Amino acid sequence: MTNENDVADEIMCSCSGTTRGKIYDLYKQGLDIDGISQRTGIKTGCGGCEWDIEEFVKALKEIDPPS
Ligand code: FES
Numbered sequence: 031m032t033n034e035n036d037v038a039d040e041i042m043c044s045c046s047g048t049t050r051g052k053i054y055d056l057y058k059q060g061l062d063i064d065g066i067s068q069r070t071g072i073k074t075g076c077g078g079c080e081w082d083i084e085e086f087v088k089a090l091k092e093i094d095p096p097s
Pocket of ligand 1: 042043044045046072073074075076077078079080
């Protein structure tokens with residue numbers, strides 16, 4: 031069974047070891063994808079996470095717009 035913490039702990043970028051929860055936290059602090067990348071190293075390795083992370087942040091902007 032999946033709970034909220036399992037989702038937050040899910041690694042979205044294995045090159046940098048960045049979790050979904052970390053990306054969400056930085057998004058909530060007002061960072062865009064480039065800012066999150068500078069902070070965590072997402073998208074700076076193989077680039078394989080790029081599409082997933084862009085879709086995740088796009089979805090966040092729809093369901094949880096920056097205030
Ligand atoms: S999985 Fe994110 S850069 Fe490789």
